[in-house]
Amino acid sequence: MARFLQGRDTPPLGKPAFRALRPAAAVAARLPMTTRQWIYSVFSGAEGRREADIARIDADAVAASVADLYPRRRYPAVVVGSSNGALTHLCAALGVPWLPQTLLLPVRQHQVPPDDPIRAAHAFDRTARALLARNPGLVLHHMHDPNQDRLTLRRMAYFRVKRTRLGPAYEEFITDVLEPGGTILIAECGQQWPTTRIGQRHLFQLGAVGGIPPEEYRYGSPQIADYLRRHRAGVSEWQAPPADAESPEAEWGFDPALRDDITVFADRHGFHTARLMFDQPEDLSPLVADLYRWWHRQRDLPANRLLIDSFILLDPWRALLTGSVPYWTTFPVQPSLARLHRYLDGRDGYDYLHLALFCHGVNSVGTATAGQWRHLLRRARIEGIFAGVSPSRYPNDPYTFFGYQQALRAIPERHRMPEPLSLASLVAFLQEMSGRYPRVQMTTR
Structure with missing residues (x-):
């Protein structure tokens, strides 16, 4: 958030110095699973x-x-x-x-x-x-x-x-x-x-x-x-x-x-x-995605590209620069996958889906499979792609923390940074969408 307010994007793992680890992560991604898990544990x-x-x-x-x-x-x-x-x-x-x-x-x-x-x-x-x-x-x-x-x-x-x-x-x-x-x-x-x-x-x-x-x-x-x-x-x-x-x-x-x-x-x-x-962390995600889509359309932008964040894999600067609609998921797990499907069921379709998947190194209980995520990407009208993660190595792909930024930079669209929305605009949006987000409330004093 601080980097956004300074007019900058988000570097890998939040620190510019970590860019130097990109070659090592590329090598580590090709190692056997047990070795990758050991590296993840140590790092x-x-x-x-x-x-x-x-x-x-x-x-x-x-x-x-x-x-x-x-x-x-x-x-x-x-x-x-x-x-x-x-x-x-x-x-x-x-x-x-x-x-x-x-x-x-x-x-x-x-x-x-x-x-x-x-x-x-x-x-x-x-x-x-x-x-x-x-x-x-x-x-x-x-x-x-x-x-x-x-x-x-x-x-x-x-x-x-x-x-x-x-x-x-x-x-x-x-x-x-x-x-x-x-x-x-x-x-x-x-x-x-x-x-x-x-x-x-x-x-x-x-x-x-x-x-x-x-x-x-x-x-x-x-x-x-x-x-x-x-x-x-x-x-x-x-x-x-x-x-x-x-x-x-x-x-x-x-x-x-x-x-x-x-x-x-x-x-x-x-x-x-x-x-x-x-009520829950992801309850804000549909609201914020709809807000961005509403905002982009007011600016006469296509609003047809959904950027699906995953835990710390997000970049507010690149989302706005590319005119993307951000939808944040806590982790790549079954409940998040189900909520994302429900969100897409209730909206006009998106031409492009870009999917980030945070890799925590182990196939834990409740993790959604690469095949399930690939099925979700088929909902894109033109193209759905994994953003910087290898589906064959997921959920243990050490390169995803560096490939995610590369994937965002590869999005061809660029738009002028808008003036910020006012708090009154947010309130007006919520009033216009009254009842659509039953688990979210905003009160002023």
Whole structure:
């Protein structure tokens, strides 16, 4: 989002320096599957930081580094809240920054098997207590997903922290850049997940949004038993600490305590607030895709090219530059595939479909097959293509993180960057489409 507001596209994995890894990724993509999985585990796990580093993190300093990414100029609105790819495209359309409530703190992890959630739940208790004592405005969600993240879990644990207060860095940024009387738009994803309380402001979550529902993580299924046999896990289901509550989902869910703090701050500074509420991460995707199509047609553009994003594989600059309609999927899993089919069923057809598929390295339970995605691409009236991923190597194609950008650059159409949509235009669009998105609500104050 920061690069978009600077007039730039998104580099591979979000960092320009990673472009240097493109040749290595091309070589790795031709290696045997087991070797590719080992490389994925090592590369993704390399993000993990030492426990001592995690315990010393200053959340306000981290928030300041997030805010410092954005150009310091006046904006009519600032978005604060849930992480969401469709929301990224919405912010791009409005030309406004987004401040995340949730951040990932990757912890270096060894000696904790992916299929032992009980051991994982308490593996970092001391580090968690130190982190939370230093940062009273955080809630820690320790997420452990042995289905989709099993390769990364070999070397890294997922600490996700949610801010319950804006804090000085976010407050300073908003007061510096938000126009007088401007709007703080609070993005609130209502996704919940069963959790176990480990300590004050410390929750453990088994599993995550993806191909299977939370109850299957805790009570098993024939598909999970087969998956564990294929991976020689030595167990037929995952044993986890008993769940004692439903909480905001670690990666996507919104903690409402932050909304209360934002409201007090906005009143104190004379800002308006608005709430964008949606039940699940992908509930925004049809709305944002329709908004872009409506917007493109107002600009006399064809609006006949659907760009299907996948998790972190998205680029708001290229989407607008090519006049594409962006539709974001969380992951390449069966529920996302079904929702995408439903979206296409209810719309005029698209001439071109460009499909990104995030590759997490393992054929986890609930992953949609390459054949199923190929079938979806046949719905294009002229051409449907995989965008930077090899269907023969999916879901373990290390080149997809670099090929995706190449695929977007290969789209021939180029259009002038438009002036941002106003918040009033968004409200007018939602009123025009009243009732079409029952799981999404927007209120203003």
